[in-house]
Amino acid sequence: MTTPPFVPRVFSGIQPSGDLHLGNYLGALKRFVDAQNQGIQSIYCMVDLHAITVWQEPADLRHSTRELAAGFIASGIDPEKSILINQSQVPEHAQLAWVFNCVARMGWMKRMTQFKDKAGKNAEAASLGLFGYPALMAADILIYHATHVPVGEDQKQHLELTRDIAAKFNHDYGVEFFPLTEPVIEGPATRVMSLRDGSKKMSKSDPSDASRINMTDDADTIARKIRKAKTDPDALPSEAAGLADRPEARNLVNIYAALSDQPVDAVLAEIGGQQFGTFKPQLADLAVAKLSPISQEMARLMNDPSEIDRILGRGAEQAREITAPILEKTYEIIGMVR
Ligand code: AMP
Ligand code: TRP
Numbered sequence: 001m002t003t004p005p006f007v008p009r010v011f012s013g014i015q016p017s018g019d020l021h022l023g024n025y026l027g028a029l030k031r032f033v034d035a036q037n038q039g040i041q042s043i044y045c046m047v048d049l050h051a052i053t054v055w056q057e058p059a060d061l062r063h064s065t066r067e068l069a070a071g072f073i074a075s076g077i078d079p080e081k082s083i084l085i086n087q088s089q090v091p092e093h094a095q096l097a098w099v100f101n102c103v104a105r106m107g108w109m110k111r112m113t114q115f116k117d118k119a120g121k122n123a124e125a126a127s128l129g130l131f132g133y134p135a136l137m138a139a140d141i142l143i144y145h146a147t148h149v150p151v152g153e154d155q156k157q158h159l160e161l162t163r164d165i166a167a168k169f170n171h172d173y174g175v176e177f178f179p180l181t182e183p184v185i186e187g188p189a190t191r192v193m194s195l196r197d198g199s200k201k202m203s204k205s206d207p208s209d210a211s212r213i214n215m216t217d218d219a220d221t222i223a224r225k226i227r228k229a230k231t232d233p234d235a236l237p238s239e240a241a242g243l244a245d246r247p248e249a250r251n252l253v254n255i256y257a258a259l260s261d262q263p264v265d266a267v268l269a270e271i272g273g274q275q276f277g278t279f280k281p282q283l284a285d286l287a288v289a290k291l292s293p294i295s296q297e298m299a300r301l302m303n304d305p306s307e308i309d310r311i312l313g314r315g316a317e318q319a320r321e322i323t324a325p326i327l328e329k330t331y332e333i334i335g336m337v338r
Pocket of ligand 2: 011012013014015047050136137140141149150151155158
């Protein structure tokens with residue numbers, strides 16, 4: 001339910017901090033490409049302003065932003081079809097975020113689990129930006145009146161907050177100006193788990209590199225990490241119900257299903273009964289076949305960062321055609337003299 005005449009529009013973002021991993025690819029990038037290819041107007045964003053909520057070395061941030069843009073393009077995001085931007089070049093994101101800081105309530109923000117996880121034990125030392133992060137995220141989405149946001153499961157709570165902010169703004173000012181954005185969290189890989197611990201999500205902040213497959217890992221590294229992935233001693237089941245209490249087995253099957261674009265049941269019909277010793281090499285071959293062309297293309301694109309900068313510059317111009325009028329209208333609604 002988005003009500004008034006909101007044109008379908010997709011927005012999503014990824015932080016340019018650290019390397020892209022298989023969780024980002026299956027939970028986000030691959031699904032962005034699917035949305036783009038359905039012909040819906042799509043905007044994809046390197047959220048550099050979000051990244052600095054924790055310390056970033058300036059040179060690393062610049063490099064990661066370009067490398068992430070290369071990752072989007074190499075995965076199939078076509079800058080002729082989608083708008084590709086880095087957040088800081090479209091100032092309306094930060095401008096609307098301020099307004100949302102004044103709409104969101106302290107009590108709502110205090111419930112955000114990502115803040116609790118990222119701030120850790122010493123929340124007093126966390127930046128104010130880390131606490132306010134979800135209001136900026138809501139602004140990223142609503143400054144486009146985006147109706148659909150494909151993300152991994154970990155972002156669900158932030159999208160609910162985005163809807164709460166939109167609803168409160170609309171209610172307080174008596175307008176139907178911001179859409180209630182729909183999260184798009186679908187498919188077998190909305191939560192890819194660590195290869196070392198099936199109860200933790202695969203994450204760039206995990207200290208163990210063996211816990212994740214990075215998009216830039218070479219074929220041998222991918223094969224070794226999958227071979228060493230934690231499993232149990234049983235054979236694979238023939239139906240999804242058989243994975244219920246087997247988080248590590250379920251994770252590897254989900255990864256296989258997502259990489260091969262098949263439902264889990266179809267995969268299990270094929271591999272049910274196999275031991276991990278047989279299944280893991282097949283999974284490794286599939287992962288290498290899907291990821292190596294992407295990492296090679298990323299490396300090629302990174303040879304010419306000026307081309308990436310040009311694409312992001314043009315993306316920002318296209319984005320501002322959407323964002324500038326929405327910000328103007330917001331200011332008008334809230335009573336700013338223009
Ligand atoms: P981040 O790397 O935290 O900026 O996340 C970027 C996107 O990747 C978001 O849509 C996340 O939901 C998604 N994502 C991150 N980690 C995972 C994971 N382990 N499984 C599925 N999606 C993920
Ligand atoms: N918060 C998201 C993450 O940590 C990244 C993000 C920022 C985002 N703004 C967004 C995702 C807007 C979707 C839409 O992964």
